[in-house]
Amino acid sequence: xxxxxxxxxxxxxxxxxxxxxxxxxxxxxxxxxxxxxxxxxxxxxxxxxxxxxxxxxxxxxxxxx
Amino acid sequence: xxxxxxxxxxxxxxxxxxxxxxxxxxxxxxxxxxxxxxxxxxxxxxxxxxxxxxxxxxxxxxxxxxxxxxxxxxxxxxxxxxxxxxxxxxxxxxxxxxxxxxxxxxxxxxxxxxxxxxxxxxxxxxxxx
Numbered sequence: 246x247x248x249x250x251x252x253x254x255x256x257x258x259x260x261x262x263x264x265x266x267x268x269x270x271x272x273x274x275x276x277x278x279x280x281x282x283x284x285x286x287x288x289x290x291x292x293x294x295x296x297x298x299x300x301x302x303x304x305x306x307x308x309x310x
Numbered sequence: 311x312x313x314x315x316x317x318x319x320x321x322x323x324x325x326x327x328x329x330x331x332x333x334x335x336x337x338x339x340x341x342x343x344x345x346x347x348x349x350x351x352x353x354x355x356x357x358x359x360x361x362x363x364x365x366x367x368x369x370x371x372x373x374x375x376x377x378x379x380x381x382x383x384x385x386x387x388x389x390x391x392x393x394x395x396x397x398x399x400x401x402x403x404x405x406x407x408x409x410x411x412x413x414x415x416x417x418x419x420x421x422x423x424x425x426x427x428x429x430x431x432x433x434x435x436x437x438x439x
Contacts, residue, residue, distance in 0.1 A: 250349070251342055251345055252326075254338060254345060255323075258339070259329065259330065262334065262335050285338075288338065292345055296344070302352075306355070306359050306387065307390075308387075309387045
């Protein structure tokens with residue numbers, strides 16, 4: 246398990262924050278919302294595999310079936 | 311020194327979460343804290359496995375009934391999963407959802423513990439004249 250995922254997600258978040266501000270300033274509110282949505286979906290795709298792995302591990306260790 | 315690693319990851323991700331919250335990215339702050347929890351758990355999972363295996367060996371050597379031991383293990387596992395989910399919801403300010411997750415966990419634990427409670431009642435009835 247590598248820690249770089251934390252940095253990846255945080256940097257995506259900061260980048261999206263900056264993009265959001267720029268798009269808001271350029272009067273493109275609808276695009277800023279779409280950008281946020283896409284970012285959340287991408288990051289959630291990264292996180293969801295790890296969550297499923299965690300649950301699999303717990304199920305294996307504590308004999309939950 | 312794994313403990314240094316764990317504490318370091320915690321501090322760094324706390325700083326990142328605060329940074330993200332400052333720039334109004336609450337969803338990413340939540341994801342970062344979730345990932346941090348996952349990574350820390352992944353660091354200690356081998357040790358948890360070792361502890362559980364040791365306890366299982368002890369229980370087997372003491373001729374304890376194994377179903378009781380596996381029930382306790384299951385309850386611990388459910389408690390951990392429930393705590394994980396509830397903490398995430400509570401972090402995001404959704405206290406209601408967190409309470410419901412905990413309720414679900416408690417009910418399932420109660421169902422798992424029922425055979426033990428019944429066995430205990432049987433024992434008490436046997437002891438009573």
